[in-house]
Structures are given as C-alpha cells and as structure tokens.
C-alpha cells in the first residue's frame with residue numbers, strides 16, 4: 001500500500017496507534033494531536049534544541065527509549081547517524097514507518113533492545129539521549145552506569161522528578177545521626193510499588209538532588225539545564241565512576257560477568 005497521500009497517512013497512523021509521540025507530517029497530519037501533555041515532545045525539544053549543535057554531521061547518536069523516534073529524527077535532520085533503541089516493538093514499528101515518511105531511513109536505525117543490553121554492545125556515542133526512561137527502570141543505577149560508559153561527548157538526561165530543587169551538601173555521618181537523611185535536599189528516590197499515573201512501569205522517581213548525585217556518581221559532570229527536569233552532562237575524566245576503579249567487581253557481577261568466579 002502506498003501511503004504517500006494524506007488519506008493513506010491517516011489510515012496508517014490509525015493502524016499504528018496508540019501513539020505517545022506526536023509526529024507532524026508535511027501535509028499537516030499529526031500522530032497524537034490530542035496528547036494529554038500537549039504537543040509532545042515537540043515542546044520539550046524546543047527547550048533542548050538550542051543546546052544541541054546545529055550541525056551534527058559525522059556525529060553518532062544514541063536515543064535510548066526512542067519510542068516513535070521524535071528525537072531520533074530531529075538529530076538525524078541535523079546530520080547525525082542515529083540509533084534508536086526501545087523495548088516496545090509497536091513503538092519501533094511506528095518509528096520505522098515514520099522514518100520512511102520523512103525520508104530519513106538511511107540515517108536512522110531502530111533496534112528492539114533493553115537498555116541493559118547496551119552493556120554488551122561495543123562502541124561509544126558522541127551524543128546520547130536518555131530521556132523519559134530512567135523512572136521506568138527497576139534497576140536505574142545499573143542502567144545509568146552502563147549508559148555513562150557509552151557517552152563520548154554529551155548526554156541529555158531527562159526524568160520525571162519529585163518536586164523541589166534543594167541540595168543538601170553531604171558529608172560523612174556517624175551511624176546514629178540520621179536526621180540529615182530527612183532533609184529535603186538529601187538525594188532520594190520515591191519507590192512506586194504499584195502505579196504512578198496509572199502506569200505500573202513507573203518504579204522510581206528521584207528528586208533533583210538525587211539526579212545530580214547519581215549522574216556524578218556515574219562519572220558525569222552536569223553542564224547545563226535546558227528545561228524542566230532536563231540535564232546536560234558529559235564524562236568527568238577527573239572524577240570517574242567507582243565502577244571503573246574500586247567497585248568494578250560489583251558492576252560486573254550485576255551484569256553476570258564477574259570473571260573472578
């Protein structure tokens with residue numbers, strides 16, 4: 001079937017629904033015009049776009065949890081070669097179809113993968129998008145440790161977060177002094193046992209302090225704040241993660257790869 005005409009596009013959009021990304025096409029059709037978050041994720045991209053180089057020619061980018069590929073396509077339009085990964089085959093079908101509609105199929109690759117599978121992949125990326133996925137993970141710090149090792153240049157991190165911007169400056173504490181743990185700015189993640197926003201795949205919601213300290217702990221330096229709950233970071237070669245030094249064995253064991261046993 002040829003979907004070049006508007007009716008064909010609308011039919012295909014319907015056949016591939018429901019959509020989480022509202023993709024816009026030249027003829028004015030959109031995939032999720034009534035999205036509960038608004039024109040999503042275009043309004044987020046407008047915050048982020050000025051922080052991403054206009055010309056990404058020669059850049060290899062990775063879009064983790066790419067969904068229908070909105071961000072993948074924006075990076076590809078700037079000249080990057082982009083790999084989008086997601087666990088959901090339905091979203092990947094949407095992304096594959098949209099890539100052909102946009103004529104970007106030669107610059108993008110979509111793969112069905114768990115974020116944890118990246119541990120077994122070779123190579124690093126100039127630009128990594130890790131947006132809207134962290135809080136969906138049952139093992140979020142393992143994922144962050146894996147991903148941080150894939151970042152050569154910049155990572156964009158975005159997460160649902162707890163309210164508040166406080167930061168408590170951590171020091172060592174005697175074992176019976178626990179009140180500081182209750183400070184609003186102590187890094188925390190709220191655990192979701194059942195559902196959040198009706199979604200049982202939401203597991204952990206960090207506060208701002210936790211995002212910053214988790215990123216640092218994974219060996220990243222925060223370099224900017226393009227918008228609400230969006231963080232830019234890059235590898236901090238002066239403060240590498242403990243998984244590349246004294247705690248490597250635990251990391252390898254978590255991956256089932258501890259060669260010492």
Ligand SMILES: C[S@@+](CC[C@H](N)C(=O)[O-])C[C@H]1O[C@@H](n2cnc3c(N)ncnc32)[C@H](O)[C@@H]1O
Nearest residue numbers: 041065067086087088113114115131132133136
């Ligand atoms: C809230 S959506 C975010 C989509 C997009 N990154 C964005 O920011 O608009 C979360 C996406 O992550 C994917 N996802 C969830 N868990 C994942 C995992 N363990 N590995 C890879 N992708 C995952 C979901 O299928 C979904 O497409």
